[in-house]
Amino acid sequence: MSPTFHRAARYVKPKPVIMLSRWVWNLQSNSHHVTLSFININLTRATPSETKQQTVEPHKQRLAAETWGAAADEEAGLALSGGISDRTERTFGSAPKEWDSFIGVLRTPLPAAFRINSSSQFYKDIRAQLENDFMKSLQAEASQMVSDGGEAEAIRPLPWYPDNLAWHSNFSRMQLRKNQNLERFHEFLKLENEIGNITRQEAVSMVPPLFLDVSPDHFVLDMCAAPGSKTFQLLEIVYHSSKPGSLPNGLVMANDLDVQRCNLLIHQTKRMCTANLIVINHEAQQFPGCRFNRRHSDTSGTTMEEPVIRQLQFDRVLCDVPCSGDGTLRKAPDIWRKWNAGMGNGLHCLQILIAMRGLSLLKVGGRMVYSTCSMNPIENEAVVAEILRKCGGSVELVDVSNELPQLVRRPGLKKWKVRDKSVWLASYKDVSKYRRSVIVPSMFPSGRSFPDATDNSNQTMEPEERHETGGNANSEDATHSAENSIPSADELDEEVSDFPLERCMRIVPHDQNTGAFFIAVFHKNSPLPMPAGQEKPNCQIEKQNGEPLVDSPNKAIEDSNGLEASPTDVTTDDILAEVAPEADLIDNKPDEVDLVLDLSVASEERNSEAAQVPRSKEPDSTKAGGKRKLQMQGKWKGVDPVLFFRDEVIINSIKTFYGIDESFPLVGHLVTRNLDNNHVKRIYYVSKSVKDVLQLNFSVGQPLKIASVGLKMFERQTSREGSSAPCSFRISSEGLPVVLPYVTKQILHASPVDFKHLLQYKSIKYADFVDSEFGKKASDLMQGCCVVVLRKEGEASSSLIQVDESTIAIGCWKGKASLTVMVAAIDCQEILERLLVRMETAKTEKGSSVTEDEPSKPEADEEKDINDTEKNENKPNMEVDG
Numbered sequence: 001m002s003p004t005f006h007r008a009a010r011y012v013k014p015k016p017v018i019m020l021s022r023w024v025w026n027l028q029s030n031s032h033h034v035t036l037s038f039i040n041i042n043l044t045r046a047t048p049s050e051t052k053q054q055t056v057e058p059h060k061q062r063l064a065a066e067t068w069g070a071a072a073d074e075e076a077g078l079a080l081s082g083g084i085s086d087r088t089e090r091t092f093g094s095a096p097k098e099w100d101s102f103i104g105v106l107r108t109p110l111p112a113a114f115r116i117n118s119s120s121q122f123y124k125d126i127r128a129q130l131e132n133d134f135m136k137s138l139q140a141e142a143s144q145m146v147s148d149g150g151e152a153e154a155i156r157p158l159p160w161y162p163d164n165l166a167w168h169s170n171f172s173r174m175q176l177r178k179n180q181n182l183e184r185f186h187e188f189l190k191l192e193n194e195i196g197n198i199t200r201q202e203a204v205s206m207v208p209p210l211f212l213d214v215s216p217d218h219f220v221l222d223m224c225a226a227p228g229s230k231t232f233q234l235l236e237i238v239y240h241s242s243k244p245g246s247l248p249n250g251l252v253m254a255n256d257l258d259v260q261r262c263n264l265l266i267h268q269t270k271r272m273c274t275a276n277l278i279v280i281n282h283e284a285q286q287f288p289g290c291r292f293n294r295r296h297s298d299t300s301g302t303t304m305e306e307p308v309i310r311q312l313q314f315d316r317v318l319c320d321v322p323c324s325g326d327g328t329l330r331k332a333p334d335i336w337r338k339w340n341a342g343m344g345n346g347l348h349c350l351q352i353l354i355a356m357r358g359l360s361l362l363k364v365g366g367r368m369v370y371s372t373c374s375m376n377p378i379e380n381e382a383v384v385a386e387i388l389r390k391c392g393g394s395v396e397l398v399d400v401s402n403e404l405p406q407l408v409r410r411p412g413l414k415k416w417k418v419r420d421k422s423v424w425l426a427s428y429k430d431v432s433k434y435r436r437s438v439i440v441p442s443m444f445p446s447g448r449s450f451p452d453a454t455d456n457s458n459q460t461m462e463p464e465e466r467h468e469t470g471g472n473a474n475s476e477d478a479t480h481s482a483e484n485s486i487p488s489a490d491e492l493d494e495e496v497s498d499f500p501l502e503r504c505m506r507i508v509p510h511d512q513n514t515g516a517f518f519i520a521v522f523h524k525n526s527p528l529p530m531p532a533g534q535e536k537p538n539c540q541i542e543k544q545n546g547e548p549l550v551d552s553p554n555k556a557i558e559d560s561n562g563l564e565a566s567p568t569d570v571t572t573d574d575i576l577a578e579v580a581p582e583a584d585l586i587d588n589k590p591d592e593v594d595l596v597l598d599l600s601v602a603s604e605e606r607n608s609e610a611a612q613v614p615r616s617k618e619p620d621s622t623k624a625g626g627k628r629k630l631q632m633q634g635k636w637k638g639v640d641p642v643l644f645f646r647d648e649v650i651i652n653s654i655k656t657f658y659g660i661d662e663s664f665p666l667v668g669h670l671v672t673r674n675l676d677n678n679h680v681k682r683i684y685y686v687s688k689s690v691k692d693v694l695q696l697n698f699s700v701g702q703p704l705k706i707a708s709v710g711l712k713m714f715e716r717q718t719s720r721e722g723s724s725a726p727c728s729f730r731i732s733s734e735g736l737p738v739v740l741p742y743v744t745k746q747i748l749h750a751s752p753v754d755f756k757h758l759l760q761y762k763s764i765k766y767a768d769f770v771d772s773e774f775g776k777k778a779s780d781l782m783q784g785c786c787v788v789v790l791r792k793e794g795e796a797s798s799s800l801i802q803v804d805e806s807t808i809a810i811g812c813w814k815g816k817a818s819l820t821v822m823v824a825a826i827d828c829q830e831i832l833e834r835l836l837v838r839m840e841t842a843k844t845e846k847g848s849s850v851t852e853d854e855p856s857k858p859e860a861d862e863e864k865d866i867n868d869t870e871k872n873e874n875k876p877n878m879e880v881d882g
């Protein structure tokens with residue numbers, strides 16, 4: 001092909017063909033191995049009206065449009081009516097049936113899935129409600145779905161998820177919204193999701209944390225965590241079987257590079273009300289090392305107290321890396337159009353870097369899960385193979401075929417080809433020298449670099465030509481004419497990997513009616529080998545002038561002691577800017593389609609004193625707009641420092657007022673983000689594990705940029721009544737379950753009827769309680785915050801309060817004339833519903849009736865306080881005082 005030909009070809013009007021997707025699905029069946037790599041679906045471009053006339057069965061088009069949204073209607077029509085290219089037909093050859101079921105499933109809506117939060121007080125009630133109520137009551141709707149080609153069951157537990165805690169629902173979001181018969185179920189999902197009792201999350205996205213094998217005493221690192229569905233799931237596992245008032249020994253550290261997405265993560269995990277989480281904001285491949293040695297001193301020169309933990313390492317690491325996202329096609333139809341092989345190629349090196357940093361932070365004996373929502377081998381098996389190559393025997397790929405046996409998965413690939421600019425490459429030796437900084441040896445199954453390889457036809461182009469037609473531009477179409485002159489994928493000799501990559505797992509949509517996911521499980525046998533340093537790097541990042549930018553991940557990661565604090569110099573911006581401009585990066589769409597962005601919370605944060613995370617990576621105080629005064633006292637610009645709260649006067653006043661038992665560890669567990677104790681508004685509680693990590697962080701000069709930490713435990717009551725109370729700090733709803741077993745004063749037992757009235761009317765005059773003795777005791781309390789516990793069946797009002805899993809308690813305000821509930825409206829609604837179910841059951845069992853006098857309304861002033869309180873209670877936890 002002559003340069004002249006190419007120059008002319010640049011100006012040829014593009015063919016009326018949409019290269020819809022260089023789809024990277026690799027299907028393997030038991031009987032035969034069929035690889036459907038990079039399937040080209042060429043669709044004749046049609047006008048919207050032409051598209052509507054295509055011969056797509058109406059109900060399928062409706063389903064597709066419903067899944068993909070109205071805006072994608074045209075695209076759905078195109079996809080459904082598209083012819084498959086010659087190559088694809090050749091590739092499928094012997095397995096047309098599998099193609100049919102694969103593409104057929106892609107055309108149907110992705111079923112919704114959700115998980116019950118097993119650390120929630122009401123998780124058993126919720127599971128029972130699903131099993132005994134909704135599974136039956138929704139069945140009538142299921143028969144309708146069967147006639148539409150759907151599954152027979154309306155909802156069902158996911159068979160591979162332990163304890164019936166994860167559920168699959170065959171109703172699309174549209175059906176849930178529109179169908180009257182589903183209204184009660186829809187309301188249930190909304191309420192429980194908002195409260196944090198359930199989390200809507202795509203089924204396949206729940207798989208990686210399960211293979212991590214987490215226990216409550218593990219330190220878990222979630223390297224690329226936002227928007228946080230897996231972080232939430234990890235916390236659920238860490239908290240599982242924790243007793244009221246006791247916190248697990250473990251913790252979750254959730255990191256994400258993107259500040260906005262960190263906000264989502266904070267919002268998402270706030271529903272968990274946890275003291276065992278630290279949210280940080282770093283590039284995962286640059287994750288700071290924290291290792292204490294005796295030389296350390298703080299900025300004032302004082303030698304620091306030796307921390308309990310001397311080095312930050314993790315028992316478990318989740319590496320759910322940014323990827324090209326082709327596995328999310330069923331819920332993100334724009335991927336049909338956007339995806340191209342360059343996206344995966346552009347992320348390959350970053351994925352290796354992140355995974356290598358994860359392994360360096362993993363304890364010997366620990367487990368790391370690497371996952372993507374892509375089926376592209378360059379982002380999956382190639383990354384796994386490179387990790388094994390670099391780590392030698394220090395890391396092994398775990399055979400997890402006996403874990404979660406009910407989860408259908410396919411083995412990882414041992415051979416694949418690399419696609420670059422419409423060219424299939426079977427080996428690095430086929431890579432043109434002009435593409436060698438972009439297409440790297442680790443992308444190929446053998447990982448070999450072939451330094452003296454001859455070049456392919458591309459090399460006949462002049463450099464200038466190559467930059468203009470190919471370079472890093474996102475235009476595979478522009479070079480598609482080159483396809484005629486190169487061997488087809490079938491004609492190339494394939495390399496085969498020596499590593500046991502069949503141990504990786506590929507989850508494909510048509511096996512279990514899901515999205516797609518890739519998962520690999522690593523075990524660390526010994527410290528990572530010292531990097532050779534001198535050896536020639538094989539994962540280079542090309543600068544625009546063609547010079548290599550970085551040479552990681554061969555750079556030092558771990559020293560002989562297990563952890564070196566100097567990770568690679570490579571930044572994600574470097575990689576994304578320099579390597580993958582062609583990757584119109586689908587950057588990590590939240591893989592949970594139903595995550596509701598509550599921007600009101602984020603903006604409330606921004607407007608209030610609360611700013612949990614910086615607004616930009618390295619905010620410049622001069623650009624802050626003057627609205628929010630940046631705290632510069634911390635190590636990180638724009639991020640308020642996390643400080644241990646040690647003000648004895650305030651702590652003692654709280655302890656005395658609530659009679660908090662000495663056995664409850666307060667000192668050292670309280671943190672704030674305000675340097676001025678007199679203006680501290682919120683005091684957060686951290687678990688022992690988090691406290692130890694914070695101490696280490698201080699001791700080594702605060703390398704961790706902490707966006708959020710701690711459970712809001714005490715909040716200054718600023719209302720008129722609050723300022724005159726003996727203790728101006730109230731116990732927040734989030735913190736109450738943790739401190740409740742230790743509270744001995746300002747606490748009352750209410751009968752079910754009075755408790756219900758409190759939740760219904762929010763404020764009740766003392767004289768109006770059905771149980772007059774309760775009303776009297778309430779009026780005798782000191783003015784200020786108090787706790788009202790629901791009295792259990794057969795319990796005397798005077799008996800000592802015993803806290804267990806079934807204990808229901810709320811925070812109230814003891815005013816002059818009435819008792820006022822200090823719980824957010826939505827939480828009141830949830831408790832009320834659960835209470836009503838219990839009372840109803842008790843009534844039916846006993847055949848008794850309870851007198852329910854209507855209590856009178858509170859004074860106007862007190863009612864105003866209720867409203868203020870509720871507004872406050874809706875504020876997110878862990879925010880920053882300022």
Ligand SMILES: C[S@@+](CC[C@H](N)C(=O)[O-])C[C@H]1O[C@@H](n2cnc3c(N)ncnc32)[C@H](O)[C@@H]1O
Pocket residue numbers: 205223224225226227228229230231255256257258261282283284285320321322323572587588589590591
């Ligand atoms: C696939 S998403 C993670 C989904 C998340 N694990 C969950 O389950 O909700 C990938 C995330 O990686 C983040 N990311 C991209 N580059 C990163 C980097 N270099 N370091 C850390 N996070 C990064 C993105 O902001 C994105 O939130």
